[in-house]
Amino acid sequence: MNADLIIAGAGPAGLFAAIQAAANNENKKIIIMEKNASAGKKLLISGSGQCNLTHAGNIADFFDHYGENYNFLMGPLYTFDNHQLLQFFKDRGIKFRKARGGKIFPESNKASDILNVLLKETKAREIKIIYNTPIENVNYKNKSFEIKSSNKIYTSKYFLLAAGGKSFPKTGSTGDGFQIASSLGHNIIEPQPALxxxxxxxxxxxxxxxISLRNKNISLWRNGNLVKSWNDDLLLTHQGLSGPGIINYSRYMEEGDIIKIKLLKYSREELENNLLKKIEREGKLNLLNLLIKYPLAQRLIEKILEIADIDGSQNAAHLTKQERKEIIEIFLSLEFEIKKLADFNQSMVTKGGIDLSEINPQTMESRIISNFFAAGEVLDIDGDTGGYNLQAAFSTAFLAGAELAQRL
Incomplete structure (x- = not known):
């Protein structure tokens, strides 16, 4: 089957790129090949099903939220920013709300509303989506792409890869795009769980x-050296640590690293003086009842005393100097050693992907193979939580689609 443009993947990047490519190209044949039985499976679970589409504020503030590869996104994000993305959906009847911290969600809290707009637009442009059609291999010869599925061979002058990463493999993101890009000669930065x-x-x-810990100082240590320090919220889980203060910085973490959490906003000297004054005034209280006057969950304080092997039922006045110093040390530097990052089943996005040095950031075209484009999570881009990853997907898809619209 022949087409003018074939796109791998019916996620947000693939659908949006197709919509842009079809502008003023009504007679061009655009096909999206999708391995799943339906489109946008990962989009539907984004933001716990509510779809945190993007973030509020100035686009210049976005670049601090993409790790070391933020430079690549300057072209895409400035060309198609958060306000333009929102306007695209507002023009099609979607209303939005701004949540805590600047996250933007559809007012309905339904990711399906965003997907339905994309599907309606593809249908209006007569873009064909072929479901249950995983790509087995792609060959480039005679300035044309030969794309093979299990039962058919498709040919096209232009090919756009928007097959996603490896996170949440149940949605179909199993790294197929990396294999395709590699087979076409691209270097793949090793995919790892991120967020x-x-x-x-x-x-x-x-x-x-x-138990959640709000706005705590968190530091990351490797071989006794400070790697990074920041302030954010975190969450205790049944296996370890989560929450934005962990998830957003997991790209920097490695097995064996030490995470230190400062539970209270005191210097060592300040906390020692404060604790001594409390003991002087209320030494008849048992130790636990004295310590719960600090803004920490009682169960957490009980656990800290248990770990330190300190009797919380004793009168606070009986606390020894060594015990006092141990409590202060834990309150100011609670340590955790990383066993590993959670796997792709729990990671929100994929770190790694197509080497960005091999992609033109102004068009999303390969620098290695003409007429081959890539957009979305298949690229070596990973952003923080808060809508940054979807914005990157839409912005890179817009550039690819706009360039293809001119060439078709």
């Missing part, structure tokens, strides 16, 4: 799963 919780070695807080 992932961490599993902690010898974890002792399983029974405290669900």
């Amino acid at each position: 992932a919780p961490v599993i902690i070695k010898d974890y002792q807080f399983k029974m405290l799963s669900g």
Whole structure:
């Protein structure tokens, strides 16, 4: 079967690129090949099914949220920014709300509303989506792409890869796009889980799963050296640590690293003086009842005392100097050793993918093979939580689609 453009993947990047490519090209044949029985399976679970589409504010503030590869996104994000993305959907009847921290969701809280707009637009442009059609291999010869599925061979002058990464493989993201790009001569930066919780070695807080710690100082250490330090929220889980303060920084974490959490906003000297004053005034209280006056969950304090082997039922006045120093040390530097990052089943996005040096950031065209384009998570781009990854997918898809619209 011949086509003018074939796109691999009916996720947000593939669908949006197709819509842009079809502009003023009504007589051009555009086909989207999708391995699943339906489109946008991963989009439908984004934001817990509510679809955190993008983030509010100035697009210039986005670049701090993409790790080391933010430079590549300057062209895509400035060409098609968050306000333009929202306007595209507003023009098609979608209303939005801004949530805590600037996250943008559809007012309906339904990811399906976003997907339905994309599907309606593809249908209006007579873009054909072929479901249940995984790509087995792609060959490039005679300036044309030969794309083979299990029962048919498709040929096209232009080919756009938007097959996603490896995160949430149940949605169909199993790394197929990396294999296709590699077969076409592209270097693949090793795919790894990103935006992932961490599993902690010898974890002792399983029974405290669900306790959240707001705006804590978190630091990452490797071989005794500070790697990075930041402030954010985190969550104790049954296996380790999660929450934005862990997930957004998991791209920097490795097995064996130490995470230190400062539970209280005191210097060591300040906390020691404060604790001594509390003991002086209320030394008849048992130790636990004295310590719960600090803004920490009682169950967490109980666990800390258990780990330190300190009797919380004793009068606070009986606390020894060594015990006091141990409590201060834990409150100011609670340590966890990373056993590993959670796998692709729990990671929100994939770190790694097509080497960005091999893609033109102004058009999303390969620098290695003419007329081969890539967009979305198949590229070596991973952003923080908060709508940054979907924005990157739509922005890179817009550039690819706009370039293809001119060439078709």
